[in-house]
Amino acid sequence: MTKRVGIEISQAIGEAVKLANIDVVASYPITPQTHIVEHIAELVADGELDAAYIAVESEHSAMSACLGASAVGARAFTASAGQGLELMHEVLYVASSMRLPVVMAVTNRALSSPLSVWGDHSDAMAVRDTGWIQIFTENGQEVVDNVLCAFRIGEDQRVLLPVMIHLDGFHLSHMIEPIYMPEQSEVDKFIPPYQHPLPLNPDKPITMGAFGPPFIYSETKKAQEVNLTAAKEVILQCWKEFASIFKRYYHPVETYHSEGAKVLLLTMGSFSETAMIAIDTMRKEGKNVGLVKLRLWRPFPFYEIRQAVSHAEVLIVLDRALSFGGPAGPVCSEIKAALYNEDKKPKIISFVGGLGGRDITPDGFGEIIDRGIEISRTGSQQEFEMYGVRG
Amino acid sequence: MDKNAISVPRVVPRKIKEKYAVQSPRLVTTDEFLAPGHRACIGCGEALAVRLACKALGANVIIVTATGCIEIISSQLPWTSWRVPWIHTLFENTAAVASGIEAGLKTMIRKGKRPDKDVKIAVMAGDGGTSDIGIQALSGALERGHDFLYLCFDNEAYMNTGIQRSSATPFGASTTTAPAGKKSIGQTTWKKNMPAIAAAHDIPYVATACPSYPFDLMDKVAKGIATKGPAYIHILSVCPTGWRSATDLTIRIGSLAVETGIFPLYEIEDGKYKLSIDFPKLRPVNDYLKLQGRFRHLAEETLNEIQHRVEEEYAKLMAKVALTKGLNE
Numbered sequence: 087m088t089k090r091v092g093i094e095i096s097q098a099i100g101e102a103v104k105l106a107n108i109d110v111v112a113s114y115p116i117t118p119q120t121h122i123v124e125h126i127a128e129l130v131a132d133g134e135l136d137a138a139y140i141a142v143e144s145e146h147s148a149m150s151a152c153l154g155a156s157a158v159g160a161r162a163f164t165a166s167a168g169q170g171l172e173l174m175h176e177v178l179y180v181a182s183s184m185r186l187p188v189v190m191a192v193t194n195r196a197l198s199s200p201l202s203v204w205g206d207h208s209d210a211m212a213v214r215d216t217g218w219i220q221i222f223t224e225n226g227q228e229v230v231d232n233v234l235c236a237f238r239i240g241e242d243q244r245v246l247l248p249v250m251i252h253l254d255g256f257h258l259s260h261m262i263e264p265i266y267m268p269e270q271s272e273v274d275k276f277i278p279p280y281q282h283p284l285p286l287n288p289d290k291p292i293t294m295g296a297f298g299p300p301f302i303y304s305e306t307k308k309a310q311e312v313n314l315t316a317a318k319e320v321i322l323q324c325w326k327e328f329a330s331i332f333k334r335y336y337h338p339v340e341t342y343h344s345e346g347a348k349v350l351l352l353t354m355g356s357f358s359e360t361a362m363i364a365i366d367t368m369r370k371e372g373k374n375v376g377l378v379k380l381r382l383w384r385p386f387p388f389y390e391i392r393q394a395v396s397h398a399e400v401l402i403v404l405d406r407a408l409s410f411g412g413p414a415g416p417v418c419s420e421i422k423a424a425l426y427n428e429d430k431k432p433k434i435i436s437f438v439g440g441l442g443g444r445d446i447t448p449d450g451f452g453e454i455i456d457r458g459i460e461i462s463r464t465g466s467q468q469e470f471e472m473y474g475v476r477g
Numbered sequence: 478m479d480k481n482a483i484s485v486p487r488v489v490p491r492k493i494k495e496k497y498a499v500q501s502p503r504l505v506t507t508d509e510f511l512a513p514g515h516r517a518c519i520g521c522g523e524a525l526a527v528r529l530a531c532k533a534l535g536a537n538v539i540i541v542t543a544t545g546c547i548e549i550i551s552s553q554l555p556w557t558s559w560r561v562p563w564i565h566t567l568f569e570n571t572a573a574v575a576s577g578i579e580a581g582l583k584t585m586i587r588k589g590k591r592p593d594k595d596v597k598i599a600v601m602a603g604d605g606g607t608s609d610i611g612i613q614a615l616s617g618a619l620e621r622g623h624d625f626l627y628l629c630f631d632n633e634a635y636m637n638t639g640i641q642r643s644s645a646t647p648f649g650a651s652t653t654t655a656p657a658g659k660k661s662i663g664q665t666t667w668k669k670n671m672p673a674i675a676a677a678h679d680i681p682y683v684a685t686a687c688p689s690y691p692f693d694l695m696d697k698v699a700k701g702i703a704t705k706g707p708a709y710i711h712i713l714s715v716c717p718t719g720w721r722s723a724t725d726l727t728i729r730i731g732s733l734a735v736e737t738g739i740f741p742l743y744e745i746e747d748g749k750y751k752l753s754i755d756f757p758k759l760r761p762v763n764d765y766l767k768l769q770g771r772f773r774h775l776a777e778e779t780l781n782e783i784q785h786r787v788e789e790e791y792a793k794l795m796a797k798v799a800l801t802k803g804l805n806e
Binding site (some may be wrong): 109142144155286291295298299 | 554563614
């Protein structure tokens with residue numbers, strides 16, 4: 087029987103990575119991610135994890151070193167956030183295009199300027215189109231479970247894609263929570279050894295990363311798109327098998343009191359837990375509201391999101407990132423796009439809040455929902471509203 | 478008479494520290510690891526240097542290449558010129574990718590996930606990918622002490638994108654982003670001394686080479702790849718397209734770079750400097766410069782300035798050779 091331990095979530099990621107028996111970790115310090123790689127460094131220094139620890143000179147090199155390690159068939163892990171994720175931006179595309187299943191924990195952080203080490207989803211949204219599988223989590227247990235799932239999903243021969251596990255900076259990364267740490271024997275059964283079908287090997291020389299002129303580039307990109315979309319089936323299978331072993335259940339879109347609710351709030355990441363408190367309070371007050379939580383960000387769960395929200399009259403989407411000059415928050419834009427051609431769909435109201443570590447309290451979520459309902463009735467001159475912002 | 482013909486008799490080197498044993502063609506492998514049929518320009522010194530380096534590296538190697546001429550001439554989906562495992566990802570990160578490959582291989586062998594076979598790792602990058610955009614990743618990898626050989630094929634500008642200046646472009650050269658004009662001589666800065674920067678990391682092996690001295694080049698590559706820890710070789714690669722020189726003079730121009738002292742051939746083994754070829758007298762730099770259109774505009778005054786600088790740099794190198802003479806003995 088697994089024990090439930092009180093542990094900082096960043097350290098728990100280190101423990102999960104140890105359970106996954108990674109071969110290479112390449113790391114560069116950036117707040118709020120550092121506790122993860124510090125703990126991995128301790129595990130390596132104490133001989134608890136047999137892995138090469140490359141303390142690189144930048145995040146760009148961290149991801150590049152992971153590419154190299156993955157290309158020879160090693161299991162590679164790194165963690166990053168904010169500016170670090172932006173610095174490795176161009177390398178992220180290469181990891182997915184070259185089918186190298188690197189796993190990365192991203193402690194989501196705001197982007198400069200002004201400098202902010204605190205959490206929001208600007209970094210995650212900026213790397214939305216890099217071709218990675220992106221999964222959002224809302225508490226420590228979900229982080230640990232999905233880090234383990236990430237290796238299994240990414241390294242599946244039908245997938246071979248890198249995976250990002252998103253956890254909100256500080257709101258999750260620095261929290262101490264009670265977490266069930268799986269047993270090594272269970273993890274060994276759950277994650278088979280990584281077998282890259284064609285690693286770099288002098289016994290069987292291959293060329294990786296040739297350039298693609300116009301006559302072939304589009305075909306390579308189509309193959310990548312088909313591959314990432316098809317990965318959803320494997321993700322669903324993985325979560326199903328995870329549930330059968332560990333009795334914890336994950337779905338691309340999860341709901342809380344959403345059935346039959348006329349008004350729905352949609353959130354991602356750690357804010358979902360606070361939002362649930364708000365939903366409880368409002369339901370006690372007799373308001374017919376529910377919550378939808380988007381877990382799988384890429385590949386985007388079109389079917390599941392349509393199933394979850396089409397019955398509602400109002401859908402309020404809270405983004406933790408801005409698309410400057412754009413139509414709504416980035417998540418809301420995609421939700422709108424996913425529902426536009428549906429016959430039955432709710433009115434969609436876009437809010438942006440919680441930027442740069444700004445909290446939204448349960449009461450705050452209540453205010454957002456009430457204001458959303460008001461806008462759905464009266465309409466608004468603005469494409470979206472920013473919650474709790476002065477000026 | 479050909480306008481490019483050299484009128485001065487060739488200086489005979491006092492001592493060529495090459496292994497004469499390998500000068501017999503029979504002792505150089507006839508295997509080609511860079512297949513013929515690649516897309517290099519006529520007279521490309523870099524393609525020749527890569528070909529020779531590959532002979533010295535052998536088959537038991539993984540090659541990591543930066544974006545640039547080498548990558549563009551040798552890879553195009555769905556074809557490849559490479560008969561050894563080869564990876565290209567980006568422009569500035571080759572040393573970091575090599576770090577990951579080295580760490581991955583080592584760990585997998587230790588954990589029994591790969592057969593215990595020592596696979597060598599070689600990086601190939603141009604001067605831009607090395608001394609400009611890739612210098613941070615390279616410095617990091619050298620400092621961390623990864624076991625790999627870094628080969629910089631220096632054609633002294635961004636040739637792949639159309640002859641833009643780099644920090645390795647020599648003083649006075651005209652390039653498309655530092656063109657010679659009424660108010661400019663072209664490049665106004667002196668060539669960055671990349672081998673010295675590599676050597677400053679206290680790595681076990683640093684050398685310079687040029688395909689005009691093929692056996693010296695292959696010897697050094699063989700030595701560099703056998704070195705435990707990081708090794709760096711800076712290879713001058715004549716580029717007729719960018720240097721605006723005759724395509725049949727590639728070998729001659731490379732030799733002249735060495736004979737004039739502009740690009741001396743040397744090794745730094747565990748901190749000890751050794752000249753590979755020691756000339757009794759250096760040829761005037763103009764013998765080298767006058768064969769290249771990129772220097773055509775230079776006035777006598779600038780030529781003298783270059784001559785003076787080359788002599789000064791050569792003297793500095795000789796001083797390092799003298800200073801480290803008794804080292805490691």
